Amino acid sequence: MSDRRTAILEAAATVIARRGVRGLRVEELAEEAGVSKALIYYHFEDRTGLLRRTLAFVNNRAERYTAEQAAAGQPAAETPAGPLRRLEQALLLELQDLPHVRENSTAWGELRASAVFDPELRGELALASVIWVREVADQLGEARPTAPESALTASAERLTALLEGLSARWLSGILPLTDARTRMREAIGVEVAHLAGLD
């Protein structure tokens, strides 16, 4: 991906986290990215094209910082943590009071909410959700290898939807971050105990 294109997507995430999808104006985006409006249209055709690519960008960036921080928290010399610890780590990385996590989660929440009004964003959003649910189901399957596939998927769907719900409450300032993290950690335990009971 060209540097200019990346700069535009980064700026789009910033502006959306600041003003929401409906507050995204191409003038402000061009200024934030340090490019011309024409270049934005050259790279992304129209507003929908830009929003779809920003959704994919925000999603990939979340995966990247998740992977980086998971790696940073796990020195090679140490015994690798168990599958549940890795799952907990991956999910809780989305609930951190760091500027880039806040920005990314806010932009994601906005883009997701705007898909209610904009069917053209749904394909990108559905794909991201399916991949995420699959990953969490795989991690649950490492912890509970004998649980049925359908039960793993259902648990993963609940855990990821819960994370989005808790994240929205945290970002809108009505649930303290520590409570959101505690609820998420407990939920993983509750779901894993449920899967163990299905063996």
Added chain:
Amino acid sequence: MSDRRTAILEAAATVIARRGVRGLRVEELAEEAGVSKALIYYHFEDRTGLLRRTLAFVNNRAERYTAEQAAAGQPAAETPAGPLRRLEQALLLELQDLPHVRENSTAWGELRASAVFDPELRGELALASVIWVREVADQLGEARPTAPESALTASAERLTALLEGLSARWLSGILPLTDARTRMREAIGVEVAHLAGLD
């Protein structure tokens, strides 16, 4: 509440569900409610006042249709359903493909998301959440009277946050309604089994 005031709040919920909070224009609202712009400012002072009252209105309306439908589903002649059945009924009423449920849930999701950008909405939103969590915790307590209070609250926080997460996925068209309802029903079972294990 005066009829005119109610008409404005109903229209505000409709317009927000149609265009989002940022798409709410006083001109369109006045037209939808069949009143003058001046009357809107007379009743609600400013945009923030209007949004705060709309949030409370949407929330009260959800409680009202929940109560009505729960009553309708439970003829007086029948034995009252157990506490779990009532809880399931109350939560699943938010996941129904009916125009008024869709409108109410979409408007609620929009108002909740806009609290990320508008701290003045947070008081109303936090109050509504606390009351809802309290109600669900009480219903869980009827089913599991010996579970500790803190565990009931934690379960209720998870179930209500999950419902918001599932509802957002359903409304944005990425999770079929039947799946959302199934996940919610399962989650109640999983949480109740968890509470039973704490006795």
